Amino acid sequence: MQLLTSSVGRKVLMAITGQLMVLFVIVHMLGNSSIFIPGGINAYAEHLHALPPLVWAFRLVMGAAVAIHILFGIQLSLENRAANAESYAVKNLKRATLASQSMLYTGLLLLAFIIYHLLHFTIRATPDIIAGVDAQGRFDVFGMVTGSFSHGIIAFVYIAAMVVLFLHLSHGIQSFFQTMGWNNNKTLPVIGKIGTVAAVVLLLGYASIPLFIVSGILKG
Amino acid sequence: MTLTLHVWRQNGPKDPGKFETYEAKEVSPDQSFLEMLDEVNEDLIKAGKDPIAFDHDCREGICGMCSQVINGAPHGGMDRTTVCQLHMRMFKDGDTIYIEPWRARAFPIVRDLVVDRGSLDRIIEAGGYTSAHTGGIADGNAILIPKDDADYAMDAAECIGCGACVAGCPNGSAMLFTSAKVSQLAVLPQGVAEAARRVCAMTEELQAQGFGNCTNHYECQASCPKGVDVKFIAKLNREYLKSLCK
Amino acid sequence: MILDGKCPTGPIEKTWDKHRFDMKLVNPANKRKYKILVVGTGLAGGAAAASLGELGYNVEAFCYQDSPRRAHSIAAQGGINAAKNYPNDGDSIYRLFYDTIKGGDFRAREADVWRLAQVSNNIIDQCVAQGVPFARDYAGYLDNRSFGGAQVSRTFYARGQTGQQLLLGAYSALARQVKAGTVKMFPRTEMLDLIVVDGEAKGITVRDLVTGEVRSHVGDAVVLCTGGYVNVFYLSTNAMGCSVTAAWKAHKKGAFFANPCYTQIHPTCIPQHGDKQSKLTLMSESLRNDGRCWVPKSKGDKRAPGEIPEEERDYYLERKYPSFGNLAPRDIASRAAKEQCDDDRGVGPGGRGVYLDFAASIKRLSEDTIRERYGNLFEMYEKITDENAYKVPMRIYPAPHYSMGGLWVDYNCESNVPGLFVLGEANFSVHGANRLGASALMQGLADGYFVIPYTIANYLAKTAPGKVKADNPECKKSVDDVTNNMKKLMSINGKKTVSEFHRELGKLMWENVGMARSEASCKEAIRKIPEIREEFWKNVKVTGSGAEFNQQLENANRVADFLEFAELMARDSLYRDESCGGHFRVEHQMPDGEAKRDDEKFCHAAAWEFKGVNAEPELHIEPLKFENVHLAIRSYK
């Protein structure tokens, strides 16, 4: 109960759910990278969907995590804004970063992206989708993705979303360790760097897919 | 030197405030910032105007009374320096200086640059102590405390309760202040017995007083005139999670 | 009148224990019926309010800062004494007692000092239990260092912030009682009058510094813990708000003021930088453990310190006091510094400074060790002077620092006005004519934690609770007096600001009733103070109104009291026709410039009774008897 109402408790929930999402994003990125192996991504997708109960259990957990994360994210942010009612005429921040200050916005943008992304590749309701099967009769994820990303705008939207993700995580990953209390003055700068590096890796890993496709290096 | 000051003037908590502009003349580089303001005030009084109200007492950086945001930085932004310890040699002739009060909902403005920081006292009242009775106490050496623990406690105990961490925090959170006391007492054997209760009560009070939540901006440490480290916030979080297990 | 300190008799070791047994107790069930007003929440007041609240009394506590955590006790850097003898270097309660009596130049009461030394050990235990992070050694034991005037290491410390840590300990104990509801805290509330009903102290009149409201609080006893008065010199090491106001108002209502001329000038302060300065900063005298005081041997030597070779330096303290050297007591060290400067051998701008040199210690111990010991002091020094004391010697000069004089109290810490108790720096009791380093913190906490909880019961047990009600005519009269006084101040609308008057008074006092005094200088002060006071009441300018947050008005009230008090201080200096401790009358010195006491005529406390602002005060005497320590010439050679 304390977890749901107290300042630290809610933060811890946000950190755990955020971290779950980070883990997902890492795995998802690794999975998506199989696109660079011929036929890889189609095989990967088929493996994933082979066990529907597992898929749904996983979706349930992630859904809950996202919901908790968003709910508390918004609630905490509103409280913080109220606590800091009047702003300074001149501001000279020394350590707070653009990323740390825009967590709510980057988070909400991510939410928008996730909705779009689900409509796009999971529900496949967007007009650009080419839903076919590949030579082995598997659902052709590869074709769907390359087809979409050959549209400059869609590729751009994805890349932009990845930048937003980068911002969110460049603060979020190290923040997780601080919130969980796994920090001291020696580890803090190190974890800060690791967090940034991880966010950069994710940015490059993800953005490379639309980038390679739209630039024609990876052809459908 | 001559400086242009834009100073926040506000008669009371409910009044609208605004900036007034003053000129500080013949400022000597050896003067402290508050001594410079004293001179401005002397001129204002002689002109029959209300002097600028600001809090101060010890003027040696230890009582935590002085509290001004100077050019957007609490205490002026010099490393480990309170306003009263800030010297005018940090400024150049012709500089423009904005002076504002601590701004946070939990710190209502009393007048001009003076704010009410009673909310910090309330956080301590909620549990920032060991319940030692006066008298009937064992010898000070009865429990040995490793030097590292004593030093760690002292690092946390350096907090002067000025509230700059709140003023600097984009969330108006008093987490650094609270964590310093929680950490000091959690690491000492004398404080361990009440550690779980203390961390819960103090964080609850922090919320009740209208402070924001910590989202790890670390601006507080940069604002703190005693350099209190955000590692104590991590320690508070740790103590908090430990208390959940109880 | 001959005053009676009500000291218990018999062997000194037994006095406090016996007295505690002899005192009356208040029934636990009755305690909450008694309301105690504690004015001031520094070490003395904070400890007292917390302890009395814990006992079950109904306590109201007041301070002028926005939080009790900010009292000036917080600024104490060096440490706190206790006779624990942890280092096994020969300390004992008796030795601490002896050192304090001798340090005070035989002008304090033996029984009070004994008690102080006795409870000193409990204080350390108490503070440790509160979580005060005293310095520890690697084995985990409490660490000690030596401090001015002592040849044993009995000083406990918490980095350079001992006062802060002790005060935060007392503050946290107080916070606990506030939470428990036994203490009601009134911050930003200044006492401006004492209410005396039928000869007993039963209340105070205060001004709420935020709203400007003037109101009375009544209770069954009043405990003043309002600190010292050296801001009478304008420039001092005290906080800006420190004042004599509470004590002076009590004095005007009948409480005797004892030994006001005993003020301490601290030897290690940062020299003044210019005439716009508002206060002086103390560098803890613990620096003298590792720093060596010197000046150039030749007069008017303007070379940089590094260019003056060893043989052309005069390490004057080591030369004059070989056994104590740089650790000679404060009054001696201060006067020695002044002598060097008067002799045109001072250093730094204006020539009012001497060097405190760490080069030898840095060489012996390494810069890191010095940094570990005094890092924060060096930082503070650099912030103020822009000089790096690891590289060039510090410059120091004496500054007013502490007031040994204060309201007269008996052994129970009760003034001559029944029901009015005075603790900490505000009373006159234990330090005689000079206070040893690290003894004020000890006194404040001793009074607050371990004396008043017992002695106040002795008074309360004899008086019915709630004797005086809020509608007592004395309350209304007091509120009217205070209000009218302020109205008068506001209506003058003259040409000079409050601080101009304060500066003027301070300068006069520093020059005439400062480190060295003479019959002529005291008379000069007595002649001039009323002139300044008169001008103040004709020509001061205070803007704004009384019904709002008004710092000018606060200051004006305080300076008005200093202007009256200063005259008493000068009179006492004139009266005390001897030199002792911090009171140095140039007419009375040994051939080598040491203070020369006159035990025949002045082995007593001089307590003054107020007779009117422009009237001469009446003198009362409390003779001092020395049965355990023999009156001797204080020698630190």
Ligand SMILES: Cc1cc2nc3c(=O)[nH]c(=O)nc-3n(C[C@H](O)[C@H](O)[C@H](O)COP(=O)(O)OP(=O)(O)OC[C@H]3O[C@@H](n4cnc5c(N)ncnc54)[C@H](O)[C@@H]3O)c2cc1C
């Ligand atoms: C810079 C410095 C360093 C020192 N270092 C040491 C040291 O190392 N060791 C040592 O033993 N001693 C030291 N001392 C001396 C020691 O700190 C003080 O003597 C001692 O702390 C005084 O405590 P106190 O409780 O009597 O008064 P204070 O701490 O001065 O408290 C006074 C209280 O009274 C309140 N008050 C005053 N007037 C009024 C009023 N009119 N109405 C309402 N409230 C009022 C104030 O708000 C405050 O709460 C030092 C002093 C200074 C100035």
Ligand code: HEM
């Ligand atoms: C879906 C919409 C999202 C919203 C509205 C949102 C909002 C927020 C907010 C307001 C914070 C608080 C800032 C802080 O505590 O530092 C936060 C933290 C965090 N977010 Fe998100 N976020 C969202 C999505 C995500 C996603 C998709 C991830 C991971 C891939 C993520 C990972 C994190 C992490 C790790 C933290 C740090 C938690 C901590 O401080 O301990 N968030 N988020």
Ligand code: HEM
């Ligand atoms: C370039 C970047 C990305 C690509 C190419 C991509 C691709 C895909 C594809 C192809 C699927 C459908 C898989 C399937 O149903 O077979 C999918 C699902 C999904 N993606 Fe992405 N994705 C990207 C980035 C992201 C990011 C950044 C997030 C999270 C913030 C995300 C969250 C999801 C989710 C939640 C699903 C649904 C999983 C499920 O079926 O439950 N994706 N993605």
Ligand code: SF4
């Ligand atoms: S943590 Fe630092 S900034 Fe915050 S109150 Fe304490 S000293 Fe001031």
Ligand code: F3S
């Ligand atoms: S700046 Fe604020 S958000 Fe946390 S780390 Fe410090 S309290």
Ligand code: FES
């Ligand atoms: S006035 Fe005391 S810290 Fe600045």
